[in-house]
Amino acid sequence: MTAIHLEGLVKRFGDFTALRAMDLEIRDGEFMALLGPSGCGKSTTMNMIAGMEAPTQGRILFDDRDMASVPMGQRGVGFVFQNYAIFTHMTVRQNLAYGLKMRGMPRAEIDKRVGAVAELLQLTSLLDRPSAKLSVNILQRLAIGRSAIIEPAIFLLDEPLSNVDAAFRAVMRTELRHLQHAFRQTMVYVTHDQLEAMTMADRIAVMDHGVLQQVGTPLEVYNNPANVFVARFIGSPGMNLLKGRLADSDRGPVVDLGQLGATPPLPDALAAAARTAGAEEVFYCFRPEEISIAREGRGLAMPVTFVERIGARTIVHLGEGEETAKAVFDNDVGLSAGETAVISANEETVRLFDAASGQAIGSA
Ligand code: ATP
Numbered sequence: 001m002t003a004i005h006l007e008g009l010v011k012r013f014g015d016f017t018a019l020r021a022m023d024l025e026i027r028d029g030e031f032m033a034l035l036g037p038s039g040c041g042k043s044t045t046m047n048m049i050a051g052m053e054a055p056t057q058g059r060i061l062f063d064d065r066d067m068a069s070v071p072m073g074q075r076g077v078g079f080v081f082q083n084y085a086i087f088t089h090m091t092v093r094q095n096l097a098y099g100l101k102m103r104g105m106p107r108a109e110i111d112k113r114v115g116a117v118a119e120l121l122q123l124t125s126l127l128d129r130p131s132a133k134l135s136v137n138i139l140q141r142l143a144i145g146r147s148a149i150i151e152p153a154i155f156l157l158d159e160p161l162s163n164v165d166a167a168f169r170a171v172m173r174t175e176l177r178h179l180q181h182a183f184r185q186t187m188v189y190v191t192h193d194q195l196e197a198m199t200m201a202d203r204i205a206v207m208d209h210g211v212l213q214q215v216g217t218p219l220e221v222y223n224n225p226a227n228v229f230v231a232r233f234i235g236s237p238g239m240n241l242l243k244g245r246l247a248d249s250d251r252g253p254v255v256d257l258g259q260l261g262a263t264p265p266l267p268d269a270l271a272a273a274a275r276t277a278g279a280e281e282v283f284y285c286f287r288p289e290e291i292s293i294a295r296e297g298r299g300l301a302m303p304v305t306f307v308e309r310i311g312a313r314t315i316v317h318l319g320e321g322e323e324t325a326k327a328v329f330d331n332d333v334g335l336s337a338g339e340t341a342v343i344s345a346n347e348e349t350v351r352l353f354d355a356a357s358g359q360a361i362g363s364a
Contacts, residue, residue, distance in 0.1 A: 002062045002076070002153040002186050003028045004049060009058035011044050011210075018044045019210045021058070031180050031187045033197035036207035037233070042190040045207075046158050049188060051075050062154070078152035078185075080144050082159040088132040092123055095131055095142055099150045113149055120179060121145045137168040141175075148179055155180070158190040173199050194234055198222070206230050223349070228358040231285055231351065237315065240291075240325040240345075241283040242300075243355055246274055255284040255352070260300050260323055267347055273362020274352055281355035286345030288315070288328040293335070299344040304335050316341065 004026040011019040019041040026032045034042040047053040049060060051072035060067045067075060086095055093114055100110045118124045121141050126134070131142065140160060148155065157176075161169045177200050180187045191197055197204045198218040206213045206221060206229075214226040225231035231239040244255040244263070252265035253274070263284055266274070274282065292299075293316065302318040302325060309315075309332070316327040316335055327343060335341055354361050 003030075004154065004186060004188070005059075005061040006045070006049075007059040007061065009045070009048065009060065010056045011041070011048060011053065012056045017210055019048075022212050024205055024212060024215065026186060026188060027202075029184050029186055031177070031189065031200060031202045033189045033191055033201035033204045034207060035191055035194060035197040035204050036213075037192055039209075040207040041210040042192075042207060043158055044210075046156055046188060046190050049154070050077050050079050050156055075154070076152050077154040077156055078147035078150055080147050080155075080157045080160045082162050086131050086139050086142055086146070088130075091128050091130055092118070092134070092142055093127040095146050096123075096127075096149055099146060103150075113151075117145045117149045120182060121175060137164045140164050141172065144172075144176070144179070148183060148185075151183055151185075153186065155183075155185040155187045156190075157187070159192070160189075161191075161196065162193075169196075176200060194236065198234075206233065208233070224360065225351070226360055228283060228353050231283075231353065231360075235287060237288050237326045237328070239285045239287055239351070241285050241353070242323060242325065243281065244284055245281055246279060255282060257284065257300065257323070260302065260319075263300070263350075264298075264344065264347060266352075267350070270350065270352060270362050277354060277361040279352070279354040279356075279361050282361065283353040283355055284345075285351040285353060287349060288326045290346040290349045291325075291327040292344050292346070293327055293329070293333055294342050295335075295339070297342050299342040301340055301342050304337050304339045304341050306337055307335060318343065 006022050006024040009019060009022040034045060036042055048055050096114045096117060097110050100113060118127055123142065123145060144160060161172050173196060201218060203215060203217055204221050205215045208229050214221055214230045221230055221234050225234060242257050244257040247254055247256040249262060253271035254262040254265055256262050304316055304318060305320060306317040307314060312330060314329045314332055316333065318325045318327065318341060352361050
């Protein structure tokens with residue numbers, strides 16, 4: 001096992017900066033997901049850890065060892081890409097054994113490891129099949145096995161499940177987690193799919209435009225997004241953000257949402273944090289799952305524009321223009337487009353963000 005430290009890591013391609021001064025500690029044996037939209041710099045970061053790209057600035061340390069002069073082959077990393085790299089003229093067994101054979105491992109030990117990895121990845125019944133005849137799903141499973149069998153201290157996976165089908169992806173999420181537990185490797189997993197990151201990772205590093213936005217456990221980034229980008233990006237749908245101004249009312253501090261009216265009084269801790277931050281314009285934010293909805297009563301009245309039903313799940317689309325929100329329920333709430341709904345956010349999970357900086361200014 002090995003810890004990875006990225007210190008002030010920068011990558012420029014000509015005039016373009018793909019990664020800006022990234023500091024990140026990936027702990028020994030940790031499963032860290034690098035999560036962000038396409039082009040945010042995830043693969044660039046990964047390629048530098050692997051030694052495929054040199055940093056423009058900054059350092060990469062494995063434990064205390066600076067990797068600057070250590071070539072890829074000597075870094076002790078296993079790497080799996082989106083596109084499996086398998087020798088199609090070999091059988092599954094030969095593919096799995098290949099790396100161990102190259103390292104001169106005794107036959108008996110190779111057989112033992114091949115058996116164990118095949119078992120773990122449910123490849124046992126396929127061991128003597130020619131790889132050329134396998135499905136994409138199985139080929140990717142084999143590619144993971146072929147890298148894992150070397151038992152690298154660090155295992156890097158770059159979107160390994162993006163080409164496999166949805167059902168198989170769900171199975172592989174569990175298997176990869178088991179694999180990491182079995183080998184106790186430090187695992188870095190690049191993905192743009194938050195479900196993968198949320199279900200598998202110990203911690204998630206959320207990135208956007210070459211900037212690390214937040215590092216935290218899946219629940220931390222979900223419950224306490226550091227900024228507006230993370231609030232919108234994490235969650236499906238992401239958080240609702242309504243722009244307003246902090247104001248006083250006879251019931252206490254509220255957010256004046258203009259045409260939508262004022263919010264209920266803010267929880268004390270949130271109001272105090274907002275005052276300390278000196279924020280004026282803010283985003284009043286709440287999760288679509290943390291809303292109660294009614295036809296009348298106290299709350300924010302918004303027109304229902306669309307009701308989406310996905311099995312038992314209902315997503316109610318509310319509002320128009322800049323004042324829109326989504327509300328998610330596990331049942332049919334009996335509302336239709338054209339009606340007006342009155343919504344109230346669960347005040348314990350309401351968050352505020354400074355509209356000027358985009359940064360979180362406190363939590364309830
Ligand atoms: P994706 O999921 O689409 O691969 P990513 O987050 O992994 O996205 P990177 O592949 O790291 O993103 O790319 C980050 C940015 O750097 C992108 O804008 C990309 O076009 C640019 N980039 C990557 N490699 C090079 C290169 N060799 N030369 C020039 N620009 C590059």
